[in-house]
Amino acid sequence: MVVDFRFHKQILYLLLLIFLFNCQFKDASNNHGILFLENRSNKLIVNKMNIHDVINIIGQPHSKSIDNKNDWIYIERVFTKGEYHKLGQNVLKTNNVLLLSFDKYGILKEKNLFDKNDINKIAFSDQSTKNNMTKESFISEMFTSLRSKMYRKK
16 A cells, blocks of 8 residues: 655645634634723713613623712723734733713713723822731831841851
8 A cells, every 4th residue: 555645745734824824813812891892882872872771782881980870881801912022922902991971860971982092191199008007016027127137147
């Protein structure tokens, strides 16, 4: 029985090419939140839709405001694998936040969509809050001081 190895090589090359092209055109992504949030938010009409319409289009909110339960927050975050020069690290592709405000009757009064460029422009405070719980006790500070004196070079 004679086996033609050229035929097997051609099949292997064909399978390799199919595999490579398939991997290049499809990005591996990691999704969090509601997909296509921008498209869904475009379907919302201010002063025309109510809470039930929003739930039918987008779904339940990820969170509601602490101060006002009529402010809803939706999130969409998509990570993809980076290019070869980034050594395959995850790259943030989409980071959208949708803020919806309703009046006391449940009518949509305002919608704001922030993408990753808008979020990068937000300034945060550099101040920090002091916490007494993280302070070490007097005894712990004393033992730390004794330990440093014991292991100090003479």
